[in-house]
Amino acid sequence: MHLPFWLTTALLFPVLLYQGKRARRETPRLPEAQGSPGGLYGEGAPVFRVLVIGESTAAGVGVSTHEQGLASQLALQLHERSRQAISWHTFGVTGIRLGELNNKLANADLPEADVVLLSMGVNDTTGFTPKFRFRQQLLALRDLLAQRYPAPVYLLSVPPMHLFTALPSPLRHIMGWRARQLDQLYQELAHQAPEEFRYLTYPTITDTSMLASDGYHPSDKGYQAIAGALATGGWLSDEDRTEDEVA
Template sequence: MHLPFWLTTALLSPVLLYQGKRTRKNTPRLPEAGGAISGQHGDGCPHLRLLVIGESTAAGVGVSNHEQGLASQLALGLHERRGKTISWHTFGVNGIRLGQLNRKLASVELPQADVVLLSMGVNDTTGLTPRYRFRRQLLALRTGLAQRYPESLCLLSVPPMHLFTALPAPLRQIIGWRARQLNRVYEQLARHAPGDFQYLSYPALTDTSLLASDGYHPGESGYRAIAEALAESIR
């Protein structure tokens, strides 16, 4: 248990509860992206197959079509850098937490992939998932995927939520504090088990023009910026 965080949260709880309810009421809830959830950039058989799983970013919230979303734009970035055909597939559920994703994946048919990228953490941050449980769920996810996807699971850094302009202070600072704690779980797993996990980070989207209309999720240019940063790190 991280005592300073929980004590601060308890002391500020009346303000945080009020701000949380007000933020949920005033922030527009954007839909998941439409269109095909898979595709490829380049012709012929793919040189590399990319799979993105997770929460709203994997679901394409913030753009109208998955072609504009993270998986497609990352595949495009890899295609442009390597000159090879890259296929992509995305599976995401808006609002899902990691434990729920694990249960969901048990009944979902996913395609073969060479690189699997996990985009999670925001809902576990706002839902105050304990770090020990988050870590345990990550290990369970890796175990469940390992036989079909033997390469290390790529962990996309938890967004720096203390920079989210849609959140008021002090809610923004408290949520950002929690996001950094969960992000450290990612970093620790990647450091201690590099054969199972790879940690991938990207620059914070501080330019509001990169965000969708809710001021919370990336827009098309935001997904492109994330993809360009990640394309340099994909093994």
Template sequence: MHLPFWLTTALLFPVLLYQGKRTRRTTPRLPEASGSPCGQFGEGEPARRVLVIGESTAAGVGVDNHEQGLASQLARQIHERTGQTIAWHTFGVNGIRLGALNQALAKAELPEADLVILSMGVNDTTGFTPRYRFRQQLLELRDLLGTRYPAPLVLLSVPPMHLFTALPAPLRHVIGWRARLLDNLYKTLASEAPARFSYAHYPVISDPELLASDGYHPGEKGYRYIAEALAALP
């Protein structure tokens, strides 16, 4: 238990409860992206295959179709940088937490992939998933992926929610604090088990033009911005 966080949350609970309910009531709920969740850039047999799994960012919330989303734009960036044929696939569910995602993935028919990225953490942050449980679920996910995906699972950092202007203060700061606590678990796992996990920093989106109409999710430019940062990683 992180005592300072829980003491702060308890003291501010009436305000946080009011702001949380009001935010849910007033924030537009955007749909998941439509269209095919897979594709490729280049001709012939892919040299690399990208798979993005997770919550709303993997589901393409904030754009009209998956070709504008994170997996597609990342594949495009890698294709343009290398000239290789790059395939992409995305599997995401808006509003899902990690435990439920693991259950969904266990039943899903997933493609071959050389690079698997987990985009997760926002719903576990707002749902106050205990850190020990979140860590255990990450380990369960890595076991679930098994030897089929031998490369380290890339943990895309939990977004910096203290910068989400759609959230009022102090709710924004408390949720941001919680997000950083979960993000620290990513860093710890990547440090302790580099053969199983790696950590990728989520680029800060400070330009409102990169956001969707809800002021919360990335828009097409925002997903491109994140993809460019990921494609530049070694």
């Protein structure tokens, strides 16, 4: 039930409401990235295909074009490490919650992919989506994708919002508390059903040069850093790598 969290939130609600409205009013609203939402690094048919779905990070908020975003930068890192052709595609919507994303994915024309990464959690944190509902929506997402993408869905860790210094205290700490609860759910699902879900985390961005002008979203350097951390996860099998990469 997470009673301590909800009691604390209820007691602080007037302050949280004021700080939340002020943060929304004062925080710059950056646009989604432009350009093609997909591409290819290397020549010929891709040996590995990356698909990123989710909220503003999947939408490339913080950079000008999708080529600077997470899916593209992860594919580029994998291409440079393997010297093989790697394709990428991204599907993201700013401000969306998981239930809404499921509805959009049901009618979306998505490409074939070998791995699907989900970048979600911030909007469900700020929107106080109940944990049981978030779990149900994750399972619904897996059912929605299962026939087309049989491999496990990779859950990218929910950002540690208690470190978002652009948010005032106590709002920052309450949001961080909630984000950790949703992130723990990711880890539980990955542990309970590894054939359905995998959990991926990456170092927190603390260098302000890796953040966009709003102080929340990654900049181009930030997306590069996240992609670099994720690319070490052994995505490609040994036979897909060059001899010096395997060694």
